[in-house]
Amino acid sequence: MILATGLTGMVGKYLQEILEVSNMEFMHLSRNELDLRNPDSIHRALAGKKFSHFIHLAAETNVDLCETNPQHAYTSNYYATKIIAEYCAQIHARMIFISTSAVFGSEGKVRYHEMDVPSPTNIYGSSKCFAERAIQDICKNHLIVRASWMIGGGKERDNKFVGKILAQLNEGNTTFTAVFDKFGSITSAKHLATFIMNTFDSKFVGIKHFASYDVCSRYDIAQLIIENINAHCVVKPVSSASYPLAAPRSTSEAIYSIIPSDILEEVSYSWKEIICHYLKDEFHVKKELFV
Numbered sequence: 001m002i003l004a005t006g007l008t009g010m011v012g013k014y015l016q017e018i019l020e021v022s023n024m025e026f027m028h029l030s031r032n033e034l035d036l037r038n039p040d041s042i043h044r045a046l047a048g049k050k051f052s053h054f055i056h057l058a059a060e061t062n063v064d065l066c067e068t069n070p071q072h073a074y075t076s077n078y079y080a081t082k083i084i085a086e087y088c089a090q091i092h093a094r095m096i097f098i099s100t101s102a103v104f105g106s107e108g109k110v111r112y113h114e115m116d117v118p119s120p121t122n123i124y125g126s127s128k129c130f131a132e133r134a135i136q137d138i139c140k141n142h143l144i145v146r147a148s149w150m151i152g153g154g155k156e157r158d159n160k161f162v163g164k165i166l167a168q169l170n171e172g173n174t175t176f177t178a179v180f181d182k183f184g185s186i187t188s189a190k191h192l193a194t195f196i197m198n199t200f201d202s203k204f205v206g207i208k209h210f211a212s213y214d215v216c217s218r219y220d221i222a223q224l225i226i227e228n229i230n231a232h233c234v235v236k237p238v239s240s241a242s243y244p245l246a247a248p249r250s251t252s253e254a255i256y257s258i259i260p261s262d263i264l265e266e267v268s269y270s271w272k273e274i275i276c277h278y279l280k281d282e283f284h285v286k287k288e289l290f291v
């Protein structure tokens with residue numbers, strides 16, 4: 001039996017689709033049953049439950065909200081995870097946790113691997129970093145997968161960077177601006193869901209990075225989309241200083257993996273391949289995309 005949180009989120013929707021067509025027995029603990037902000041509700045939701053794996057996807061993912069409300073951020077992302085880790089340890093279940101490349105940043109490297117020591121630049125990254133440490137300290141049988149800039153949701157649910165550019169293109173916009181001085185690697189939410197499924201038989205314990213093997217900026221992403229959909233549009237590079245946000249962002253949140261594991265189908269793509277496949281598969285972009 002698999003228990004999961006966050007199956008209504010971007011990664012969770014893909015995972016739920018895969019779980020539904022698998023033979024695996026699973027149960028989703030939604031916000032109504034398990035509210036990350038309410039420790040009592042977590043204890044109540046877990047009490048007496050027996051399961052072999054707990055996939056903890058739910059989190060407060062609004063980075064700027066975390067910055068302005070640290071108590072909310074640490075309660076939702078750190079303390080809730082700690083309670084779940086304690087329960088998993090108690091019943092000898094395996095805990096699978098999705099963390100973030102935002103645990104890095106203040107060292108100023110271009111890319112971070114699993115052996116780099118986390119040093120976040122904002123509260124969101126810090127809250128996930130504390131969650132990782134709690135799991136490592138408490139639940140011996142764990143897998144922590146760090147993702148970077150996440151791409152996913154498709155036509156219905158993508159309200160992030162790619163979705164916004166496509167919506168503006170649909171509205172007839174011909175001039176775009178995109179930040180050129182912040183970098184990340186790209187994680188496909190769909191690939192991540194498949195990767196999580198492939199870890200069920202794995203004995204690997206520790207942290208794995210899961211993202212494109214190369215690095216891009218939002219400007220690079222916007223350029224790629226425009227080139228593939230409407231080459232007559234123009235993307236103007238702007239500095240991050242033009243978009244002041246509550247939470248400071250690292251110059252780079254890019255990650256790559258140097259740790260071998262026994263996890264099946266561990267394929268790494270370039271950021272261009274991930275975006276192009278996403279546009280083709282989920283937005284049915286007809287133009288022949290270069291990958």
Ligand SMILES: NC(=O)c1ccc[n+]([C@@H]2O[C@H](COP(=O)([O-])OP(=O)(O)OC[C@H]3O[C@@H](n4cnc5c(N)ncnc54)[C@H](OP(=O)(O)O)[C@@H]3O)[C@@H](O)[C@H]2O)c1
Binds near residue numbers: 005076
């Ligand atoms: N998105 C990214 O760019 C990114 C990058 C790296 C890592 N991650 C990590 O990947 C994981 C999945 O992210 P995602 O992008 O799929 O997240 P998402 O789309 O923002 O969805 C968040 C999920 O968490 C649930 N949730 C939020 N607050 C909750 C609460 N108080 N109690 C119970 N459930 C709550 C939401 O449930 P409702 O539907 O009820 O709101 C939803 O299912 C997260 O752990 C995140 O930190 C995300």
